[in-house]
Amino acid sequence: xxxxxxxxxxxxxxxxxxxxxxxxxxxxxxxxxxxxxxxxxxxxxxxxxxxxxxxxxxxxxxxxxxxxxxxxxxxxxxxxxxxxxxxxxxxxxxxxxxxxxxxxxxxxxxxxxxxxxxxxxxxxxxxxxxxxxxxxxxxxxxxxxxxxxxxxxxxxxxxxxxxxxxxxxxxxxxxxxxxxxxxxxxxxxxxxxxxxxxxxxxxxxxxxxxxxxxxxxxxxxxxxxxxxxxxxxxxxxxxxxxxxxxxxxxxxxxxxxxxxxxxxxxxxxxxxxxxxxxxxxxxxxxxxxxxxxxxxxxxxxxxxxxxxxxxxxxxxxxxxxxxxxxxxxxxxxxxxxxxxxxxxxxxxxxxx
Amino acid sequence: xxxxxxxxxxxxxxxxxxxxxxxxxxxxxxxxxxxxxxxxxxxxxxxxxxxxxxxxxxxxxxxxxxxxxxxxxxxxxxxxxxxxxxxxxxxxxxxxxxxxxxxxxxxxxxxxxxxxxxxxxxxxxxxxxxxxxxxxxxxxxxxxxxxxxxxxxxxxxxxxxxxxxxxxxxxxxxxxxxxxxxxxxxxxxxxxxxxxxxxxxxxxxxxxxxxxxxxxxxxxxxxxxxxxxxxxxxxxxxxxxxxxxxxxxxxxxxxxxxxxxxxxxxxxxxxxxxxxxxxxxxxxxxxxxxxxxxxxxxxxxxxxxxxxxxxxxxxxxxxxxxxxxxxxxxxxxxxxxxxxxxxxxxxxxxxxxxxxxxxxxxxxxxxxxxxxxxxxxxxxxxxxx
Numbered sequence: 001x002x003x004x005x006x007x008x009x010x011x012x013x014x015x016x017x018x019x020x021x022x023x024x025x026x027x028x029x030x031x032x033x034x035x036x037x038x039x040x041x042x043x044x045x046x047x048x049x050x051x052x053x054x055x056x057x058x059x060x061x062x063x064x065x066x067x068x069x070x071x072x073x074x075x076x077x078x079x080x081x082x083x084x085x086x087x088x089x090x091x092x093x094x095x096x097x098x099x100x101x102x103x104x105x106x107x108x109x110x111x112x113x114x115x116x117x118x119x120x121x122x123x124x125x126x127x128x129x130x131x132x133x134x135x136x137x138x139x140x141x142x143x144x145x146x147x148x149x150x151x152x153x154x155x156x157x158x159x160x161x162x163x164x165x166x167x168x169x170x171x172x173x174x175x176x177x178x179x180x181x182x183x184x185x186x187x188x189x190x191x192x193x194x195x196x197x198x199x200x201x202x203x204x205x206x207x208x209x210x211x212x213x214x215x216x217x218x219x220x221x222x223x224x225x226x227x228x229x230x231x232x233x234x235x236x237x238x239x240x241x242x243x244x245x246x247x248x249x250x251x252x253x254x255x256x257x258x259x260x261x262x263x264x265x266x267x268x269x270x271x272x273x274x275x276x277x278x279x280x281x282x283x284x285x286x287x288x289x290x291x292x293x294x295x296x297x298x299x300x301x302x303x304x305x306x307x308x309x310x311x312x313x314x315x316x317x318x319x320x321x322x323x324x325x326x327x328x329x330x331x332x333x334x335x336x337x338x339x340x341x342x343x344x345x346x347x348x349x350x351x352x
Numbered sequence: 353x354x355x356x357x358x359x360x361x362x363x364x365x366x367x368x369x370x371x372x373x374x375x376x377x378x379x380x381x382x383x384x385x386x387x388x389x390x391x392x393x394x395x396x397x398x399x400x401x402x403x404x405x406x407x408x409x410x411x412x413x414x415x416x417x418x419x420x421x422x423x424x425x426x427x428x429x430x431x432x433x434x435x436x437x438x439x440x441x442x443x444x445x446x447x448x449x450x451x452x453x454x455x456x457x458x459x460x461x462x463x464x465x466x467x468x469x470x471x472x473x474x475x476x477x478x479x480x481x482x483x484x485x486x487x488x489x490x491x492x493x494x495x496x497x498x499x500x501x502x503x504x505x506x507x508x509x510x511x512x513x514x515x516x517x518x519x520x521x522x523x524x525x526x527x528x529x530x531x532x533x534x535x536x537x538x539x540x541x542x543x544x545x546x547x548x549x550x551x552x553x554x555x556x557x558x559x560x561x562x563x564x565x566x567x568x569x570x571x572x573x574x575x576x577x578x579x580x581x582x583x584x585x586x587x588x589x590x591x592x593x594x595x596x597x598x599x600x601x602x603x604x605x606x607x608x609x610x611x612x613x614x615x616x617x618x619x620x621x622x623x624x625x626x627x628x629x630x631x632x633x634x635x636x637x638x639x640x641x642x643x644x645x646x647x648x649x650x651x652x653x654x655x656x657x658x659x660x661x662x663x664x665x666x667x668x669x670x671x672x673x674x675x676x677x678x679x680x681x682x683x684x685x686x687x688x689x690x691x692x693x694x695x696x697x698x699x700x701x702x703x704x705x706x707x708x709x710x711x712x713x714x715x716x717x718x719x720x721x722x723x724x725x726x727x728x729x730x731x732x733x734x735x736x737x
Contacts, residue, residue, distance in 0.1 A: 214734075237736075254648065260360035282645040333636075339626050346618075349643065
């Protein structure tokens with residue numbers, strides 16, 4: 001399934017398997033594994049994958065970075081790797097060197113507006129910032145007096161209100177009470193660009209989690225015996241799993257296509273809107289249908305806290321809400337398509 | 353891990369150049385009145401002449417060997433021609449079956465004489481094929497076919513009935529599946545053979561069967577002592593089942609497996625105009641996201657086929673998800689149009705087109721492999737059976 005021959009993606013995949021195995025994590029009943037995993041991720045350069053080498057990062061290609069994040073989804077990885085990657089990328093787009101340590105990125109919701117005034121003070125509120133409290137620094141995209149500014153902000157300088165996502169991961173409200181950033185610089189990334197980048201990343205993670213759900217469900221169905229045979233032999237179960245296969249395929253294809261679009265053409269223009277919106281919408285739909293089928297196949301055991309399944313299903317469902325949910329992107333895409341008119345839709349689709 | 357592979361293949365630049373040629377050709381045909389892109393049932397009367405003009409452009413059998421009139425162009429180029437024709441609502445019925453299925457089958461399994469006789473004419477758009485698979489007692493369960501081919505001097509005598517045979521009454525040839533011996537205990541698929549049937553052979557009667565759309569494509573085809581020469585056996589005697597599977601990936605993953613009701617989306621966009629309300633916009637956005645995803649899946653499979661792989665499961669997934677989507681599309685368009693002004697200029701056209709697609713929808717998950725059959729194939733690919 002890993003559709004990459006990339007060494008760095010393989011390394012990441014191996015590291016997740018060794019140090020963040022979902023079953024081991026559940027048995028341990030503590031977060032000690034994070035203390036082992038995170039330094040290793042930093043050591044091999046995975047946390048600053050999208051930061052150019054000249055700025056102290058690993059200079060990994062966008063493609064490979066997306067591959068790492070799909071692998072992170074396959075592992076239901078619960079550390080701010082995606083957030084640190086996006087933060088590093090955003091800082092790099094403003095020429096700001098990324099600090100070591102965990103980062104998150106704000107805003108992650110379409111309606112949260114952050115502003116930098118003429119005295120370079122950052123204010124506003126960003127809701128549901130993923131892993132906000134675990135971050136040492138925040139990369140913030142704000143409206144400056146002369147256009148968008150990227151600000152590097154110390155987490156100790158902001159007020160953090162604790163909240164969680166569906167999977168119980170930090171998803172915090174961050175108040176910027178007129179803080180002075182460590183650094184601020186202009187950038188060519190606008191609000192939409194950050195939203196699209198975040199959505200493309202979440203689409204990869206959702207696709208990865210769905211791949212794992214399919215794998216777990218197929219395996220369970222061939223092991224579990226009921227009515228004196230493996231439940232995989234029942235046609236109703238087979239057809240449900242086939243449907244799950246279709247949803248996984250859709251999520252994977254849409255996410256891979258969106259990632260390819262970001263790599264090739266960046267985050268502006270109609271192709272980026274179509275591709276990334278489609279990946280987030282279709283991935284979100286697949287998460288809904290896919291999680292339901294995976295749980296149905298597993299029965300009661302999959303609903304327990306002891307079983308690994310919820311680590312994948314709840315994350316995939318929770319990730320739908322970050323960087324624009326299905327409804328948000330559907331309205332954006334639908335309004336765009338309607339404005340262009342019926343004759344422009346097919347040429348747009350066919351150009352991809 | 354369960355391997356499902358959908359790489360983000362992009363069509364190469366020469367495909368996009370070809371696309372512009374096809375669009376210019378279709379625009380000329382529309383201007384000349386050959387067919388109406390907004391009239392789902394239009395163009396039938398001109399299908400023959402259209403077929404010849406498409407042939408003259410080299411767009412039928414374009415992947416076939418040059419020895420038989422083909423151009424040995426790539427499957428990706430064929431993909432582009434197919435999707436442009438489908439979206440434009442062009443009347444492709446005369447050549448679509450031979451281009452997609454029957455031609456490739458003949459190339460692989462027919463005698464040299466048959467290939468030399470039929471394929472160059474097919475490339476010119478002059479011959480039309482139908483597929484004789486289903487029978488009154490054998491639909492999805494292909495291997496229950498009973499129509500018999502019995503040995504006689506220099507050939508075979510065919511007796512029995514095929515049914516639901518689309519366009520048989522307008523076809524020059526059929527590739528039919530007939531029973532040449534009984535199934536064995538070890539292999540119930542044994543005993544069926546593919547034959548080429550010249551539809552003008554004495555003893556063939558096509559009885560029309562009306563469809564709920566008001567169309568007449570279906571036929572009952574009755575064979576009474578129809579003589580077929582030995583040369584018309586296509587492939588291995590009693591071994592037709594071995595020939596079917598590898599070609600199904602082409603048949604199942606093409607753009608026609610999700611674009612059949614595209615006109616409903618086109619009509620909806622015309623009816624709602626440039627500034628729909630938020631509910632309608634959200635509905636349109638979802639449909640476009642789903643359609644784009646399907647197309648990207650389908651192009652990905654086309655790329656794997658072009659690369660010589662056999663993505664049987666991926667192709668079945670495209671047809672499963674694609675046909676369910678195109679089946680639901682008219683229903684979604686209907687819901688999204690509920691609050692539109694009925695006296696708007698575009699509304700009448702919208703309602704007419706929608707009615708056609710609502711009536712077409714039920715067949716889409718039946719023809720060419722039902723949802724249930726496809727799910728069985730996918731389940732096998734996942735290692736469940």
